[in-house]
Amino acid sequence: MKKTIQATLLTAAATAVLMGGSMSAMASSIKIGLAGPVSGPVAQYGDMQFIGAKMAIERINAAGGVNGRMLEGVVYDDACEPRQAVTVANRIVNDGIQFVVGHLCSGSTQPASDVYEDEGILMITAASTSPAITEQGYQTIFRTIGLDSMQGPVAGNFIADKIKPKNMAVIHDKQQYGEGIARAVRETATARGINVVMFDGINAGDRDFSAIISRMARQNVDFVYYGGYHPELGLMLRQASEQGLKARFMGPEGVGNPDISAIAGQASEGLLVTLPPAFETDPRNADLVKAFEAKNQDPSGPFVMPAYTAVQLMVEGMKGTNSNDPEKVADYLRSNTFETPIGQVQYDEKGDLKSFSFVVYTWHANGTRTKVN
Numbered sequence: 001m002k003k004t005i006q007a008t009l010l011t012a013a014a015t016a017v018l019m020g021g022s023m024s025a026m027a028s029s030i031k032i033g034l035a036g037p038v039s040g041p042v043a044q045y046g047d048m049q050f051i052g053a054k055m056a057i058e059r060i061n062a063a064g065g066v067n068g069r070m071l072e073g074v075v076y077d078d079a080c081e082p083r084q085a086v087t088v089a090n091r092i093v094n095d096g097i098q099f100v101v102g103h104l105c106s107g108s109t110q111p112a113s114d115v116y117e118d119e120g121i122l123m124i125t126a127a128s129t130s131p132a133i134t135e136q137g138y139q140t141i142f143r144t145i146g147l148d149s150m151q152g153p154v155a156g157n158f159i160a161d162k163i164k165p166k167n168m169a170v171i172h173d174k175q176q177y178g179e180g181i182a183r184a185v186r187e188t189a190t191a192r193g194i195n196v197v198m199f200d201g202i203n204a205g206d207r208d209f210s211a212i213i214s215r216m217a218r219q220n221v222d223f224v225y226y227g228g229y230h231p232e233l234g235l236m237l238r239q240a241s242e243q244g245l246k247a248r249f250m251g252p253e254g255v256g257n258p259d260i261s262a263i264a265g266q267a268s269e270g271l272l273v274t275l276p277p278a279f280e281t282d283p284r285n286a287d288l289v290k291a292f293e294a295k296n297q298d299p300s301g302p303f304v305m306p307a308y309t310a311v312q313l314m315v316e317g318m319k320g321t322n323s324n325d326p327e328k329v330a331d332y333l334r335s336n337t338f339e340t341p342i343g344q345v346q347y348d349e350k351g352d353l354k355s356f357s358f359v360v361y362t363w364h365a366n367g368t369r370t371k372v373n
Contacts, residue, residue: 029072030324032057032311033092035085035102035112036127038077041205041231044257045104049126050075051297052307053101056315059291066315067322078112080105089115098122098326101310104303106130106177113141122326124313126306129252130180134350140330144306144313144342145276146356148177151252152184154358155225155274158372159185159250160192165223169198169216169247171236173228178204181252182227189225197221202232209236213243222247229254234263241267248272253302253358258367271363276342276356278371279305285341309340 034053037046050073057071065071076092078085085108092100093115100116100123103109109128116123117138124142125133131147159165168189172182179201186196197219202212213236216224224240224247226233233255240247241264250272261268280289280299288308292299299305316338317329330351338345346354361369 029070030066030099030318031072031074031095031097032314033076033095033097033100033102034073035076035078035088035092035100036104037080038075040079040081042080042105042229042254044259045127045229045254045301045303046077046080048301048303049102049104049307051292052126052301052304052309053311055288055291055295055297056308056311059288060311060315066318067324069324071311071315076102078103078108080108082107082111085109085112086115088112092116092121093119098324099314099329100124101126101307101314103128105175106133106180107175109133110176113138117141120326122314122317122330124310126310127303128177130176131352132176132180134352138351140326142310142313142330142333142347142351143353144309144340144345145303145353146358147352148181148184150356151274151358152181153188154360155250155252155272156185156188156192156194158272158274158360159189159223159225160194162372163223163248165194165248167197167220168194168223168225169200169219169221170196170225170227171198171212172201172226173204173232174201175204175228177254178226178228180227181254182225185225185227202228202236204228204232206232207235209239210243212236213240213245216240216247217243217245221245224249226251226255230257230260231263234260234268237264237267237271250274256302256361256363256369260363261365261367264365266365268363269365272372273361273363273369274358275361275369276302276306277359279342282341282343288341305341309342309345312340313338313345 076088089112104127106128172178317332321328360372
C-alpha cells in the first residue's frame with residue numbers, strides 16, 4: 001500500500017512537472033528579431049523600421065497575441081554593415097529566434113539571408129530592394145517593399161518624360177543598394193534615349209566631392225541621379241551649389257530623409273525622390289496613424305508601414321497554420337492574399353511582392369515632400 005501511495009505521488013509529481021513545463025511553454029513569448037541600424041550614418045532608417053515593427057507587436061499583443069502567446073521584439077544593431085549583419089544573424093540563431101524583420105540595407109540583408117535560409121529562419125525585409133536577395137531561390141526570405149527593377153524604371157521614365165536632360169550623370173556609392181538602383185535607372189534612361197555622359201562611384205563615407213562635381217561641370221551635366229543614402233548626397237548637393245553646378249538631382253528612397261535638408265540646407269530644395277506611396281494618407285490606415293501620433297512617432301517614413309506589415313504577415317501565417325514553424329508560415333505566405341497597411345499583398349515564388357508602386361516626390365528644404373503629378 002505504501003509503495004502504491006509513493007508511486008501515485010511520484011506520478012502526480014511528474015505530471016505536475018510536465019504540465020508546468022507545458023504551461024510555461026504556452027505562456028512564453030514568440031520572439032521576433034528586429035535587425036537593422038541602431039548606430040551608424042543611416043540609423044534614422046532603422047528607427048523607421050523599428051517603430052513600425054514595434055507598433056505591430058504592441059497592437060497584436062493588445063488584441064490577444066497569436067495562438068495564445070504574446071510577441072516580443074528583440075532589437076539587434078547591424079549598423080548597415082555586412083560583416084556585422086552576419087554576426088547579428090548568428091546571434092539571432094544562437095538566441096533561438098525563428099522570425100526576423102530586417103535587415104535594412106541590401107548589402108547587409110544579402111549575407112544575413114544566407115544564415116537565415118540555412119537555419120530555417122523566416123526573414124521579411126521592409127527596406128532592402130536589391131533583386132539579388134531573392135534571386136537565390138530561398139524559401140524563407142521575403143520582403144514588403146518593391147525591387148530596384150521596379151523603382152529604377154519609375155525614375156528613368158520620369159527623367160525621360162518630364163526632365164529630358166541634355167547630359168545626365170549617374171553616380172552611386174559602390175554598395176549593393178546604391179549601385180543596383182543606379183544601374184537600373186541608367187538602363188531605363190539610356191533605353192529612352194537620354195545621354196548618360198557619366199556613370200561613376202564615390203565611396204560611402206566620403207565628405208569631399210569637389211573632384212566629381214568638377215568633372216560633371218566639365219561635361220555640362222544638367223541632371224544627376226544618385227544611388228545611395230542621404231549623408232553623401234546631402235554633402236554633394238551642398239558642395240554642388242557652392243561650386244555653381246547648375247544641375248538638378250534625383251535619388252531613391254535611401255535619400256528621402258529630413259536629415260538631407262539638415263545637411264544640404266537650401267540646396268535640397270527641388271531634389272526629386274522616388275519613395276513608396278504615402279501609406280499614412282490612406283483612409284484605411286487612419287486608426288493606425290493615430291496610434292503612431294499618440295506616441296509622438298512619425299508614420300510617414302518609407303519603411304514604417306512596410307515594417308508593420310512584415311510583423312502582421314508573420315502573425316497571419318502563424319494563425320493560418322496554427323503553428324510558429326517558419327517553413328509552414330512561409331508556405332502560407334506564398335499561397336494566400338493579405339490586406340495590410342501597404343495594400344493587398346501577394347507573393348511570387350521568390351518571396352517578392354507581385355506588385356508595388358513607387359512615387360516621384362519633390363523634396364523641400366524644410367524636410368517635407370510634395371507628390372509630383
